[in-house]
Structure formats: structure tokens, C-alpha cells
Amino acid sequence: MNSIPKWQAAFAFGLILISRLAFAQADTPTSWPDDEGMAQRLGACAVCHGQHGEGAAGAEYFPHLAGKPAGYLFAQMQGFRDGRRHYPQMVYLMSNWNDAWFARVAAFYASQPTPEPHAQAAAKLEAQDFARAQKLVREGDASVDLPPCAACHGDRLEGLEPGIPALAGLPTDYLIAQLGGWLTGARHSIAPDCMSHVVTKLQPGDIRLVATYLSSLSVSPDDRPAPEGSRELPLSCGGAGQFDPTSGVVQ
Amino acid sequence: MNAARRGLPIGFLFALIPLIPLLIVGVVLLRAQGGIAALSAPREPATAFVADAATLQRGEYLARLGNCSTCHTARGGATLAGGRAFVTEYGTIHSTNLTPDPTTGIGDWSVAEFRHVMKHGVSRHGLLYPVFPFQNFQHLTEQDVDAIFAWLKQQPPVEQATPANELSFPASQRAALIGWRMFFHRPRTLVEEPSQSAEWNRGRYLVEGLGHCDMCHGERGAFGSLLDGRGNAGSVIPGLGWHAPALDRESLARWSSEELAHYLRSGAGKHGSAYGPMAEVIASSLQWLEEGDALAIATYIKSLPRTAAPVPVRGPKARTQLGYASVALYEKHCADCHGKNGEGEDGKFPPLAGNPLVLADDPVNPIRVVLYGAAAPSTQANPAPHSMPPFVDRVSDADLLLLLNHIRGSFGNDARAVTIEQLRAARTLPLE
Numbered sequence: 001m002n003s004i005p006k007w008q009a010a011f012a013f014g015l016i017l018i019s020r021l022a023f024a025q026a027d028t029p030t031s032w033p034d035d036e037g038m039a040q041r042l043g044a045c046a047v048c049h050g051q052h053g054e055g056a057a058g059a060e061y062f063p064h065l066a067g068k069p070a071g072y073l074f075a076q077m078q079g080f081r082d083g084r085r086h087y088p089q090m091v092y093l094m095s096n097w098n099d100a101w102f103a104r105v106a107a108f109y110a111s112q113p114t115p116e117p118h119a120q121a122a123a124k125l126e127a128q129d130f131a132r133a134q135k136l137v138r139e140g141d142a143s144v145d146l147p148p149c150a151a152c153h154g155d156r157l158e159g160l161e162p163g164i165p166a167l168a169g170l171p172t173d174y175l176i177a178q179l180g181g182w183l184t185g186a187r188h189s190i191a192p193d194c195m196s197h198v199v200t201k202l203q204p205g206d207i208r209l210v211a212t213y214l215s216s217l218s219v220s221p222d223d224r225p226a227p228e229g230s231r232e233l234p235l236s237c238g239g240a241g242q243f244d245p246t247s248g249v250v251q
Numbered sequence: 252m253n254a255a256r257r258g259l260p261i262g263f264l265f266a267l268i269p270l271i272p273l274l275i276v277g278v279v280l281l282r283a284q285g286g287i288a289a290l291s292a293p294r295e296p297a298t299a300f301v302a303d304a305a306t307l308q309r310g311e312y313l314a315r316l317g318n319c320s321t322c323h324t325a326r327g328g329a330t331l332a333g334g335r336a337f338v339t340e341y342g343t344i345h346s347t348n349l350t351p352d353p354t355t356g357i358g359d360w361s362v363a364e365f366r367h368v369m370k371h372g373v374s375r376h377g378l379l380y381p382v383f384p385f386q387n388f389q390h391l392t393e394q395d396v397d398a399i400f401a402w403l404k405q406q407p408p409v410e411q412a413t414p415a416n417e418l419s420f421p422a423s424q425r426a427a428l429i430g431w432r433m434f435f436h437r438p439r440t441l442v443e444e445p446s447q448s449a450e451w452n453r454g455r456y457l458v459e460g461l462g463h464c465d466m467c468h469g470e471r472g473a474f475g476s477l478l479d480g481r482g483n484a485g486s487v488i489p490g491l492g493w494h495a496p497a498l499d500r501e502s503l504a505r506w507s508s509e510e511l512a513h514y515l516r517s518g519a520g521k522h523g524s525a526y527g528p529m530a531e532v533i534a535s536s537l538q539w540l541e542e543g544d545a546l547a548i549a550t551y552i553k554s555l556p557r558t559a560a561p562v563p564v565r566g567p568k569a570r571t572q573l574g575y576a577s578v579a580l581y582e583k584h585c586a587d588c589h590g591k592n593g594e595g596e597d598g599k600f601p602p603l604a605g606n607p608l609v610l611a612d613d614p615v616n617p618i619r620v621v622l623y624g625a626a627a628p629s630t631q632a633n634p635a636p637h638s639m640p641p642f643v644d645r646v647s648d649a650d651l652l653l654l655l656n657h658i659r660g661s662f663g664n665d666a667r668a669v670t671i672e673q674l675r676a677a678r679t680l681p682l683e
Contacts, residue, residue, distance in 0.1 A: 033635050043588070044624040044638035047645065058645070083327030088682040089641065093626045095683070096534040101629035101636070
């Protein structure tokens, strides 16, 4: 039997040792469930958001989660738990989940394919209203210092990693409710809370126009949020910061 | 003028004679609640507390088991800085700032004052409302109290004034608490029970003292007082509407001590998962239990006799409401997770067959879980918990009743039927 030279054995041992040290952190504290295991655990979410976050029939008000930036999803879960968002059913279900689990749940939904919008009776806008909505979304309104949605959420409203969600194809009612929520203080983002500033620049009637326009935009399963840092933002927003999927920290 | 001086005091004294027995009773009751000395906290200069690392570590562990931070932290607020609102039938009470901020917290407290408030429920702010579990904390050893104080003093100070309480008269007057204490508070300290094991005694210390389990699980009498000897009888939690089950050898018979200890640390187990307020208690406190302490608690509560008062039998049995429709509903909505025969799956989906929480006389918990779903807490021992979907707005009230009665009347279960009134009442309870 050929024996392995000592230096080779020592070298291999060293390699193993280094790799053990390097990956020790990734191995702890848990090996998380795979996608099937995640879907089994998240039965409470599936009713409204779909088994893989694709949205659910009969629950068209509720947003899809699949394909949204993980940092955004994480910040929303934290928001429900920590008082930035106020939807009683969500608060009730999430108040005893910790950041590590939030991060894993966020990563699960973020990794799923972006769903096509549910067939919804998206109200058609009159030509004049359509033009107004399109202008607000694409160009904003410099006269009142309103940045366009597209400046942060992207030309195709596809979102931006890690913290800015896509807007295209979301349910109209949901979008109206969220913009209204920022207006009334029912919804907050991590400070500085850009959206609470932006909504005050909208005319009350504009909220419906913008929401209807955004929900009518088509989405393809390949649409993903733009990569982190690929766009310069006109505002400094707390939720748009960095996200570490292992420690789940949003800065 | 002179006549009045001579005459009035004598007549006045005669009028006082019938009050003498009342006065004697008052003095006796005042002494019984701890005497005059208990009613004022000692004021000494702030203690410069020197604690070693081991004491601080122990203080942190004890503070977690006592769950200081859950009550003394507002949702999204700074940890331990107080401000969480407690809604009682007398109004709203806010928890106080426990951080070592010198003006709004306990930064200038002496250890003597802290010992006093833990033992007697009285601080510089006056008599504390019994939402603060001083009747439990009076059992703590001075060493444990000091360790908690030392740890609190090490936390980051946060300047945050406590919002004013909003209470109805006379509860709004702290002096009224003297009357409450005369009837409902007795100074006590647990004495080691030599006939029981050290484990049992440790369990009792944690359950009756630091863990203050009876604040939720204890049966209450007049004016929110806890009934003597009924701390484990089970109760509907004031202000929350969840039913905290009885903790005794009968209701916990399904659990081995080891299984129960694991449940307390993980939030999920063979015979059920923690939902609602218990999920919060496990997430914020019990998941940090050392294994030995978890086992001690399980051993102690599993030894307790049943003290719950029998509930008068009312209404038809759930099994009389069953039929093809209820079977079909169960198989469509429940059987995938809970099993065809309600057997459940260890640590994932609670069993329904023979589960005392499903069968409870007061069905508020199963109603709420079916209506709004539920999520077990994420913990060190169960970092990826399972959850239960809500059925509200998806299934009609009539079908929800059929489902609830199916699980309460099948698989060998034989509880009373849930009524439409009970279902409607559960919808009015606060969700958060």
C-alpha cells in the first residue's frame, strides 16, 4: 500500500481545518428547511399570499410576496412586529418571530419566481387620467418637489435590491391602502421614511390614479428587482439600505 | 362658645364608639398586609453596585425568567424603557422605565428601594397596582433580587417618561390600594418543603415566584385579586380574552416531564404548540430556561392537584352536531395537517384527539385559532416554527361551527358543542 507523503497529509489536514473554520459560521445555528419545508411551515401566510408567495385566489386584495427583495420583505415583517405597520392579523401572527426566522422567510419568498398579476378588474383610466398617472409615475411633479415613482422603484417598476419593492402589477386596492396608510400614519418605513414624505406631495385624487396605473402594468416571471447599487436614489431612505441575510440586519 | 367646647367633644366621642370595632379590624388588616412600614419605600442614595461577571450573568438569566422586558417594553420601543399599556377593567396602566436613566428610570435607586418594591410592591411612586406581580416576587431570595438589580443597572439608560395611567375613581387613587391590600395581600415567603425533592422545590420557586405563572393561569376573585390556592386553576386572561389552561397533574397528564420541559423551551411539542400569550412568554422568556430549570417547572406543575372549580354542564354535546358535512369540512381544511384521526404531528401540528385545550369548557382558544390562525414562536430550540392558517372570511359561520364541533366531538373527544354566540363573542376580542 502506498502511503501518502506526510506533507500532503498535513496539507490536506490544514485545508480541512481552514474550511471548517470558514464555514463554521454558515453552519450555525441551524440548517434551515428547504423550500418544501418552508411552505409547510408557512400555512398561515399561504391563505392570503399563496403557498410560495404567488398570491391567492379569493384574496386579491393581498399583495404577492414572491420575487420581492428579501430586505424589503424582512423590513415589513419587522415592521409588523415592532409597530411600524398596523395590520392586526399580520401583527398577531408575527409578534413572536425573531429576526433570524424573518430573514429565512424573506429569503424563501424572495427566491420564488415573480408571479403574473392576478386577473383583476383593473379599472381602465380615462385618457386624461392615464396621462396624469403616467406623468406622475415616470416624471413626478417638480413644481411640488415630487420625485417620480420610477426614480426609486425602476423604469419598469421592478424594484431595487435590497429594500425597494416592485410596484408593477400589485392590486389597486392594496396600493391605495398603502399610500393612504402613509398619509394617515398607519404605515411607516425605517427612518428616514421617504414614502411618508412622498405621499404628502400627491393630490388625494392622484392616489387612485397612480395605484390604478401601477396595477395595470404587466409583469413577467423573469422580472427581478434591479441589483443593489444599480441606481442612484433621489432621496435617502432608511428601508433602502443594506441587508445581511444571515444576521438579518437592515441599516 | 364655652358650652360648645364642653359639650361637643363628649357627644362626638360617643358617636365614635360604634366605630371602634371597625378601627380594630382596620388595624388588624393593615398589619396583615405588611404593616405601615411596607407602605413606604426606603429612600437612600443610589447604590454604586459592584457586581462580578457571574452575578450579572445570573441577573440577566433571572430577569429573562421574570420576563421584565415583555411588560416593561412598548411595541417597537426601547427595551425595558416601559410605556406598554395594560388595559384592565379599571382603566389603562402603563409599565415604568426600568433602565438606569437617573430621572425617568431607576438610575438613582438604591438596592434597598429595589428590594422593597419587589417584596412589598411599593416604590417612591407609591403603592403599585397589582399588575406588577409583587405578590410573586416577594418569594425571591435577596440574592436573586440583587442580581436582577445589578443587571438592570448595567443596561443602556433610556430617558423616557412613563405615560400617566388612565384609571377610573377610586382606582385612580393609589391610596385606595391600601384597602385592596388589606383584603388581598399577605406577605409571604416560600419555605422549602423538605418532603419534596430539590427539583420540585426549585420548580415551585420558579412557578410561584419569578415566573409569576398565576398572573395568567390563576383564578381571580373580587377586584382582580388572585384566589388563594387557585393559582393553577386556569383562567380567562384579563384584557386578552385567551383562556390560560389549568396547570395540574390531570390537565398535564399527557405530557411527560421531559416533553413538557422541551415544550417550555421550544414553544412546540408532542401534545401541542404555544399560541397567543404563551407564545409571547416562551419567545421572550422561557426559551432561555436552563434544561434543569425547565424540568423543575415541569415536575412541579405536573405534581399539583386539580383546583379548578367544576363548570356546570350546559348545552348539547358536540358529537350530536356531526354528520357528513362536518366530516367533509374536516377533511378539506384540517386533515392534511392534523391527520385523519386528529392525531397531529410532533412539534408541527398539535393533536386534536384528547387535547385538553381543544376540549376546554370555555372554547375561546380553539375558536380563536380557527378564526385567526396561529403561529408558534421562533426559538433557539425551534427556530423554524409551524403555523396554522386563519379561516375567518373564508368559511361561513355555520361551517366554522360544524368544524369546531367536529374536532370537539370526534376522535374520542366528547366536549360540549360550541354555540354561535360563543363564536360571535370571540370575534369581538382584541387580536393583538
